[in-house]
Ligand code: AMP
């Protein structure tokens with residue numbers, strides 16, 4: 001298994017921390033930055049969590065016992081990355097006329113709903129920042145004790161980045177320099193432009209909804225970065241194998257997580273592998289809540305697309321490349337998904353027929369199937385090369401290996417891709433068909449075409465019992481057979 005590591009800027013062989021001690025001990029501790037739950041989850045987020053999901057599935061297939069922890073940011077993420085401005089939760093509260101607490105739960109629910117639709121496996125553990133106030137406070141106190149912090153009165157407790165030799169190594173440049181060049185309106189009292197808030201104080205007259213007492217201020221709250229450092233230590237220990245997030249987190253959020261964690265625990269590196277996902281764009285712009293150019297999973301469903309089609313679209317581009325979302329590309333993915341689903345159902349139907357294959361044919365088929373299997377997993381284990389893996393999947397389906405082998409491989413590949421093929425019902429195929437219109441037989445799965453022909457034959461010999469039985473089979477598969485004077489018509493069941 002190989003993964004690109006933002007820390008080294010190289011694709012590296014993946015060896016987990018436990019394996020370096022005992023090669024048989026294949027554990028992975030993975031921490032994924034979760035959503036800030038102040039507004040609807042959009043499909044840009046979904047691309048990130050689908051690819052995290054693929055990573056977990058690939059690691060599990062490779063034999064790792066993966067503990068996947070993902071946080072829910074429900075406090076402390078300010079509108080600006082520079083510790084200024086409103087808390088996003090309070091902003092959401094104003095926008096939706098709810099309390100900050102209601103907003104947090106509403107959009108956390110929507111996040112899970114969206115992920116479930118996309119077939120994303122739930123993390124081993126999900127943790128909310130507001131339920132880990134004590135551990136965050138303790139980490140800030142530990143940093144304070146070591147002399148890495150200072151207090152700006154009426155503002156907050158800050159981390160002094162000048163005290164760290166290696167601050168900012170993740171982004172490969174000195175962010176202190178970048179900050180110096182770009183920043184204008186600094187927070188008065190910051191010693192260095194890149195210093196960041198560990199704990200913030202309520203401003204006079206602010207009347208925040210989410211506040212806690214701390215040694216520095218009676219009404220205060222954690223900064224955004226501290227939650228990930230504190231919760232990852234609490235749930236995974238002082239060092240992680242993999243930490244994931246979007247590329248937007250590299251320069252500030254993750255640089256700050258590293259500063260906090262490595263200072264507090266005296267362990268380096270905080271995370272062995274840093275995996276960063278690139279953006280989903282729409283019309284060339286980053287899809288984001290703040291730009292209001294986003295689609296939710298419900299927008300996609302309302303337009304008649306299936307979530308698996310969107311997932312297939314995501315898998316078609318590499319997670320480290322930007323992807324530009326267009327409905328034309330979703331249409332193409334949808335057509336591919338329908339074809340794949342149809343083939344899957346057909347193969348499930350056909351696989352018994354392989355018994356009649358000659359022994360020599362079977363041997364060829366087994367060798368070729370083994371090659372496809374090898375190539376597929378080589379691709380996904382090569383820094384999650386899902387576009388290549390998909391190409392191998394299609395090649396396998398077009399090959400002349402036995403249906404039984406195809407079906408077996410398809411389901412095995414899908415345990416990594418997560419399109420939900422194993423649970424696909426014959427009736428699910430009917431969902432692709434347009435309602436209230438006569439359907440072309442050729443657009444139905446082949447086993448239904450065969451059944452249709454069998455029914456015609458039964459009717460011709462006046463075997464109405466068989467004809468009725470086949471009608472019932474069509475109904476089960478989601479279709480209606482309508483007997484008309486000029487022949488039988490197939491429609492999608494109402
Ligand atoms: P947020 O809720 O903004 O903290 O984002 C949660 C995660 O989704 C972060 O890892 C972001 O980097 C990622 N993310 C946000 N917008 C996009 C996008 N348009 N495409 C891909 N990932 C995104």
Ligand code: ZN
Pocket residue numbers: 032033034228245253257
């Ligand atoms: Zn984080």
